[in-house]
Amino acid sequence: MSDTVLNQFTPPTEEEAIDTSRKLKVGIIGTGWIAESHMESYKQMPDVEIVAAADLIPGKAEKFFQRYGVEGVRLYPDHKAMLDAEAANLDAVSICTYNATHAECTVYALQKGVNVLLEKPMCVTMEEAEAIVKAEKESGKLLSIGFQPRMDDNMKMIKKIVESGELGKIYYIQTGGGRRRGIPNSTFIEKKTAGIGALGDIGCYSLDMVLNAIGYPKPLTVTGYTSSFFGTNPMYNNPADAARFNVDDFAAAFIRLEGDIILDFRIAWAMHVDTPGDTIIMGTKGALRIPSTECWNGTVGGPMTLYRDVAGEQTQTTIPLCPEGDSFGGLFYKKIRSFLDAVKNGTEAPVPTSQILYNQAIISGIQKSAELGREITIEIPEV
Numbered sequence: 001m002s003d004t005v006l007n008q009f010t011p012p013t014e015e016e017a018i019d020t021s022r023k024l025k026v027g028i029i030g031t032g033w034i035a036e037s038h039m040e041s042y043k044q045m046p047d048v049e050i051v052a053a054a055d056l057i058p059g060k061a062e063k064f065f066q067r068y069g070v071e072g073v074r075l076y077p078d079h080k081a082m083l084d085a086e087a088a089n090l091d092a093v094s095i096c097t098y099n100a101t102h103a104e105c106t107v108y109a110l111q112k113g114v115n116v117l118l119e120k121p122m123c124v125t126m127e128e129a130e131a132i133v134k135a136e137k138e139s140g141k142l143l144s145i146g147f148q149p150r151m152d153d154n155m156k157m158i159k160k161i162v163e164s165g166e167l168g169k170i171y172y173i174q175t176g177g178g179r180r181r182g183i184p185n186s187t188f189i190e191k192k193t194a195g196i197g198a199l200g201d202i203g204c205y206s207l208d209m210v211l212n213a214i215g216y217p218k219p220l221t222v223t224g225y226t227s228s229f230f231g232t233n234p235m236y237n238n239p240a241d242a243a244r245f246n247v248d249d250f251a252a253a254f255i256r257l258e259g260d261i262i263l264d265f266r267i268a269w270a271m272h273v274d275t276p277g278d279t280i281i282m283g284t285k286g287a288l289r290i291p292s293t294e295c296w297n298g299t300v301g302g303p304m305t306l307y308r309d310v311a312g313e314q315t316q317t318t319i320p321l322c323p324e325g326d327s328f329g330g331l332f333y334k335k336i337r338s339f340l341d342a343v344k345n346g347t348e349a350p351v352p353t354s355q356i357l358y359n360q361a362i363i364s365g366i367q368k369s370a371e372l373g374r375e376i377t378i379e380i381p382e383v
Contacts, residue, residue, distance in 0.1 A: 020047045024340055027052040027090050027114075029079045029105050030097035031064035033186070034119055038094045039068050041333040048340065051089065054082040079105045087112035092142075092343055094336075095119060098187040099195045103128035110139040117339045119146040121204045122353070122360050124195030129360045130381040133353050137383060144339045144349035145356045147208050151334035152299045153322035158281075159213040161288055161319075166306065168285030170261055175210045175279040177292040177301075178202065178250075178268030183230060183237050189245045197247030199226065199363055203267035205296035207359050210263070210279065216355045217258040223375040224253040224366030230270035237270075252276075253366045255378075265366075298331055 026048055028035055032055075042048045054076040055061040061075045076082035079097075083090075092115040095105045103123040109116050110132075122145050123129050136143045149155050162170065178198065187193035188201060211217070226248035230236040237245060249270050255263040266276040278301075279290040286308040291301035304319040329337065338350040357380065365378040 018045065018047050019344075022344070023047055023049045024091040024343065025049050025051045025089055027054070027082060027086060027093040029054050029082065029093055029095045029109075030101075031055045031061045032096060032098075035064065035094070035096035037332045038096060038117075038336065039064070039070075041329065041336045043068065043070070044329060044333060045337065045340070052076065052082050052086045054079050079108060083109055083112045083114065087114050090114050092117060092340065098193040099124050099200060100191075100193050103132055106132050106143065107135040110135040110141050110143065113139060113141060115142040115343050117144055117146060117336065121196065121200040121363065122356050124200070124364075126361060126364045126379070126381065129353075129357055129364075130383055133357060133381075133383040136353055142339075142343055142349055143353055144342065145351045145353065146335060147205065147351045147356075148331040148335040149205055149209060149296070149298060150212065150351055151331045151338065154300045154304075155209060155212075157319065157322060158209065158288070158290060158300075158304070161306065162213045162281065166286055166308070167281060167283030167288060170214050170259075170281060170283045172262045172264070172282040173210050173214070173280065174264045174277060175206045176203075176252075176266035176268075176276050177206055177279070177294065177296055178266075178276060179270065179294045180272070180274050181236070181270050182294065183241070183245075183249060183269045185238065185241050189231060189241060189247055191246050194247055196363065196367065197226075197228070197231070197249055197251075198267050198269040199248050199251040199366060201269070202296040203251060203265070204359055204363060206267060206279070207265065207362055208356075209290075210281065211359060212355065213281065214261065216358055217261060218380065219255055219257055219263075219358055219362050219365065219378045221256045221375055221377050222253050222362060222365040222369050223255075224251065224369035226251045226367065226370040248367075248370075251366055251370070253362070253369070255362055255365075263362075265362075 050073055052074045053061045065073050093109050095118045097105055106116050106118050227250045228248055231245035231249040232242050234242040250268040252266040275292040278292045281288045289305040293301035303321055306317045308315055361378050361380050369376045
């Protein structure tokens with residue numbers, strides 16, 4: 001359910017005061033589907049001016065800004081042309097291209113001295129991840145990765161419960177989710193553009209939820225599996241899309257993390273079941289059950305349950321969902337606002353690469369392990 005629909009049933013709240021004495025000049029690289037959410041958020045921010053944009057497809061950017069009624073945006077045929085001409089005039093860019101070009105666009109923007117909000121997944125390979133982090137450190141600019149579920153109050157509650165010590169020492173986590181039927185199309189389903197399928201598209205979200213909650217321990221080893229039984233089958237996918245489908249539509253893995261923690265993971269765009277299981281965080285003092293969700297781009301799937309022994313009795317406590325509409329804008333707005341506030345105030349990235357490097361290492365490790373058919377050690381570069 002979209003934020004717009006939800007707002008019909010919740011009282012509107014006032015936007016927090018924004019300092020408009022300094023306008024932030026922003027560029028958008030890639031004007032496809034995900035850029036729409038960026039644009040809708042930027043339009044709500046009185047301290048933002050969209051001054052430039054780039055898209056590889058002729059005429060696409062023009063139609064994009066016409067649709068949003070935004071005039072005066074300087075348009076370019078690719079990210080290099082835009083950044084070569086505009087870098088000195090830009091405070092930040094949103095990178096909304098397909099996965100396979102995330103790294104090259106991000107590295108070039110950082111090298112040009114521009115702060116970057118990069119959509120998820122961070123990239124496709126660990127070599128790309130290393131190049132991104134290296135460029136970030138050498139540039140001294142701000143780079144944040146687009147994980148808007150971090151902004152959800154229910155996601156914050158999960159982290160709060162873990163950090164409170166109520167669960168004791170965490171030793172096992174089961175996470176994942178996905179859709180019974182929900183294969184996307186467009187650039188999502190080919191390696192040449194997406195690089196990875198469900199694993200990167202929604203798997204990165206479920207990994208981030210639990211890894212962020214437990215402090216992002218270093219991943220050590222992984223046994224991974226991927227398949228594409230549904231995406232390549234015209235019974236379950238559009239025949240034209242099935243013919244070009246060559247990424248994963250399902251992935252599973254068994255991951256060992258630093259601190260003697262086991263992570264049991266599974267994600268799907270399509271399967272013959274409604275969910276591969278709820279998220280469960282098990283500790284020596286208690287456990288937390290988090291209902292699964294299809295989408296993994298917003299909140300959790302329902303009220304959570306905390307299991308503990310109290311005075312020798314086994315108990316379970318329902319943790320109700322946090323109320324919706326308790327602040328201005330939706331999660332996407334909060335993601336972009338937190339990034340821009342960090343740019344303005346010179347503070348740290350809301351979703352730093354130091355954490356998402358581990359997320360990417362797990363995703364890449366699952367792919368590699370699946371290809372080799374065995375457990376592998378996860379190698380994380382020192383940058």
